[in-house]
Amino acid sequence: MSRQITAWRQEYLTGGKTRIESSYTLRPEPSVLWFHRQLRQQGLRLGKLLDLGCGRGRNSLVFLKHGWRVEGLDAAGEALRDFKHLAGPLSAGLGLQQRDFKQPLPFPDRHFDAVMEITAADNIADLRKREKFWREICRVLKPGAYFFSYHFTPKDGYYGPLLKKSPDNSRGLLFDPRGHMTFRFYDVEEIIRAMRGQCTLCARQSYRYPGPMFGSIYQRDLIAALFKKTGDPHAA
Template identity: 30%
Template sequence: MEEKKNQKQQWEKAYQNNVDFFGEEPSELALSVVGTLEMEEVERMLELGCGQGRDTFFFARKGFDVHALDYSSEGIELMRSKAEDGGLKMDIGVHDVRDPLPFPDESFDAVYSHMLLTMELVEEEISYVLQECLRVLRPGGLNIYSVRNDHDPHYGQFLHVGEDMYQNPMGFVVHFFPEEKVRRLSEGYLLEWIKEFEDSSPPFVKRLYEVVLRKPER
C-alpha cells in the first residue's frame, strides 16, 4: 500500500536530483503580478517557499530588494551559489514557515509565495502563516500568493491524506483550495482579488488561484 512521505525529504531529494525542478523561467504568477508590485512602488519584499529561486532571481534582476526563505537547504544552497556566480546580492535563508518569521513588525512592502500554502499545511497552519505575513507587512502592503484549486486535474486524485489534501505519485502532498477557503483565510486583510490561472511549468499543468490581499491602512 502507498505510504505518506516526509515532505521536507521529498523536496530535498527533488532539488538534489534536478537543479531546475520547475524550469528556469519565472512562474506565471511572478509574470502576472510584477506590474502590480511596480505600480505599488514595492521596494522590500519577502518571498516564502522560494524553492530553487526561479522567481527570486527574476524579482532581484528587476531591482526589488528580495528576502527569500524555504525549508529546503538544498534549494537555498543552490540559490546561494547561483547568486554569487551572477553577482546578485540577496538575503536567503532556511526557514520553516510553521515557525515565527525572523523579521520585525511592518518590515516589508510585500510578501509573495507561489505554491507554498498549497503544500502539506493544514488550515490552522496556513492561517498562522497568513497572520505572520500580516505582522511583517507595513500598513497598505500586499500579500500575494497562489494555491492549487479544486478545478485542478489532480484534485481528488491519488492518496487522500487530509482535508482537501492528496499525495501525488511523485510523493508530494498538495492542499487544494475551493474559493470559499481562500475567502475564509483572508481574515484581517482586504481581499483585492482572486483570479484563476493555469501554470504549465514542469512537471504537469496545474490550475491555481492568484490571490492578492492588502493589509489595511491604520
C-alpha cells in the same frame, strides 16, 4: 525533519526534467510577472520582498533584477545554495534562510513591502498551522503593503485526479505517490477568513496552461490572488 521536507530536499538533489517542473526550471511563473506589473501600477517600484518557499529563486530573481531587496525562505538548503549561485552579483541584495515556514517568521512586525507564496502553503496540511501562517504574513507586512498568493485548483490536470481518488477528498488532502508528498488545497476565501479584515483582495487571475510533471504534460490550473494590507491592529 518532516517527511515533506525530506521529499523536497530529495527532489532538489535528484530533480531533472522527468520530475516536478519547479525543481529544475529557471523560468519565472507568468503570474509573478503579473504580480510585478500590479505593484508597478500601484507605484511600488522598489522595496523589500519576502518569498516564502523560494526554492532556487526563479520567481524572486525577477525582483532582484529590478533592484528589490529579497529575503527568501525555504526548507531545502540544496535549493538555497542554487539560488545564491544563480543570483551571482545580485546576491548583495539577497538574504536566505533555511527554515520551515510553519514556524513563526523570523522578521519584525511591519517589515516588508510585499510578500509572495507560490504553491507553498499547500505543503501545510494542518489547518491551524496554516491559519497561523496567513496571520504571520499579515504581521510582517507594512500597512499598505501587498501579499501575492498563487495556488493550484481542484481542476488541475495533475493534482485534481489525485484529489478525487483521495480518501480525504472532502478535506482537500491528497498524497502524491510519485513525489512522496502530501498536499492540502486552499482557496482565496480561506486566506480572507484567516486574515480577519487586515488584508483586502485587490485582484485575482486564473492561469491555465500545459506543463510537465514526471515526464508527461498536464493541463495546469491555478489562481493568482493579490491582497493589500489595509488594517493593522498593532498600529498606534
